Amino acid sequence: MHLTVLVFALALSVPTFALDNGLMMTPPMGWLAWERYRCNIDCESDPKNCISENLFIDMADRLAEDGWRELGYTYINIDDCWSSKQRDSQGRLQPDPKRFPRGIPELSHYLHDRGLKLGIYADMGTYTCGGYPGTPLDKIKIDAQTFANWEVDMLKFDGCYSNATEQEQGYPAMSKALNATGRHIAYSCSWPAYQGGLPPKVNYTQLGEICNLWRNYGDIQDSWDSVLNIINWFLENQDVLVPAAGPGSWNDPDMLILGDFGLSMDQSRSQMAIWAILAAPLFMSNDLRTISSGARTILQNKMAIAINQDPLGIQGRRILKEKSGIEVFLRPLSNNCSALVFFSRRTDMPYRYKTSLSKLNYTAGLYKITDVFTSKSDTLKDSSEFVVSVNPTGVVMWYVSAPAKLSRHHFYNSKIQKYAYNDYDNAIPPSFL
Numbered sequence: 001m002h003l004t005v006l007v008f009a010l011a012l013s014v015p016t017f018a019l020d021n022g023l024m025m026t027p028p029m030g031w032l033a034w035e036r037y038r039c040n041i042d043c044e045s046d047p048k049n050c051i052s053e054n055l056f057i058d059m060a061d062r063l064a065e066d067g068w069r070e071l072g073y074t075y076i077n078i079d080d081c082w083s084s085k086q087r088d089s090q091g092r093l094q095p096d097p098k099r100f101p102r103g104i105p106e107l108s109h110y111l112h113d114r115g116l117k118l119g120i121y122a123d124m125g126t127y128t129c130g131g132y133p134g135t136p137l138d139k140i141k142i143d144a145q146t147f148a149n150w151e152v153d154m155l156k157f158d159g160c161y162s163n164a165t166e167q168e169q170g171y172p173a174m175s176k177a178l179n180a181t182g183r184h185i186a187y188s189c190s191w192p193a194y195q196g197g198l199p200p201k202v203n204y205t206q207l208g209e210i211c212n213l214w215r216n217y218g219d220i221q222d223s224w225d226s227v228l229n230i231i232n233w234f235l236e237n238q239d240v241l242v243p244a245a246g247p248g249s250w251n252d253p254d255m256l257i258l259g260d261f262g263l264s265m266d267q268s269r270s271q272m273a274i275w276a277i278l279a280a281p282l283f284m285s286n287d288l289r290t291i292s293s294g295a296r297t298i299l300q301n302k303m304a305i306a307i308n309q310d311p312l313g314i315q316g317r318r319i320l321k322e323k324s325g326i327e328v329f330l331r332p333l334s335n336n337c338s339a340l341v342f343f344s345r346r347t348d349m350p351y352r353y354k355t356s357l358s359k360l361n362y363t364a365g366l367y368k369i370t371d372v373f374t375s376k377s378d379t380l381k382d383s384s385e386f387v388v389s390v391n392p393t394g395v396v397m398w399y400v401s402a403p404a405k406l407s408r409h410h411f412y413n414s415k416i417q418k419y420a421y422n423d424y425d426n427a428i429p430p431s432f433l
Contacts, residue, residue: 032285064115078118119154351389
């Protein structure tokens with residue numbers, strides 16, 4: 001054991017119960033349409049960006065051909081506005097015939113042939129949030145079976161146009177119905193987001209028994225203010241949220257918006273780093289056909305992904321909140337390792353933050369430190385003070401290995417100050433290959 005009691009307590013904060021479908025033992029990764037494409041159904045004027053089978057085929061091609069799939073980004077998730085406005089003659093949901101002329105099964109097969117998975121959207125109210133047919137209580141079984149027949153791999157179940165009583169019945173009922181189909185379908189519940197996200201209205205033990213992941217808070221928007229609001233809510237309520245997360249059961253702070261229009265490169269690194277610390281699902285919502293090299297480098301950072309995907313599945317937390325505007329996050333990882341994030345809320349200039357590993361509750365020893373976004377490594381003694389320079393609204397993220405044997409190449413206090421970000425430098429040390 002190489003961390004103190006604070007970190008050990010984090011390691012014990014795993015859920016007692018989890019949905020027993022064997023799915024999503026690490027946070028799911030992939031691409032989700034909503035934030036970037038919303039309910040754009042104007043395929044005549046905007047054929048490349050409307051909600052249609054062509055959009056999802058394009059994104060599937062990018063995941064399969066541009067290195068995303070091999071890194072773990074395997075889900076292509078349809079959100080709202082995919083269906084026809086009416087059910088078919090047998091009462092089943094059906095896709096819009098103009099925008100999905102070949103049907104959902106063909107799209108599913110296209111993805112599966114490329115080693116990808118298909119996610120779909122439904123809403124347990126009378127209508128979806130976009131005004132399409134919902135899945136009220138009397139339609140849950142038929143819709144679950146329809147999704148299984150289509151060979152869907154994941155369902156996001158929203159909660160517009162439903163009340164608390166209907167949600168209390170409907171979310172567990174859909175979990176049971178999905179399992180009864182015999183097909184392994186991962187289950188994302190929006191239930192807590194509609195009930196304020198906190199006890200007593202939200203029972204996280206029950207959620208862990210019926211859902212693989214759940215939205216706790218409101219929808220993300222393409223802005224730093226939106227990202228920050230979500231981060232703030234998760235940190236303010238971390239004592240409730242951390243014990244709820246674990247293999248097969250994840251808190252979901254919503255989509256990654258890197259590569260869209262609202263974040264700087266520093267803010268993009270911040271979202272990626274904090275989502276990794278939070279053991280959050282990594283669902284991108286962007287245009288993979290035109291994504292910038294900088295955003296792509298961040299999203300494809302192997303070390304950040306490895307931290308997010310750590311098999312222990314322990315959600316990290318904020319351990320320090322300084323008056324200077326610097327905050328420190330810690331996540332325990334496998335093999336007595338950990339991840340640290342130094343996050344700046346400042347908006348004026350880079351801040352030089354001075355501390356030591358012992359002040360961050362690390363026990364005596366010599367540690368190997370790897371900067372996640374520069375890939376530079378060295379060793380650092382627990383008692384040695386160091387300085388990190390954190391850009392405004394930015395992060396410095398470290399992978400911290402267990403105490404190492406003393407080597408000739410020491411980690412000098414000044415060295416870490418000299419690290420500079422290079423969006424194109426993402427070489428991974430041997431321990432991460």
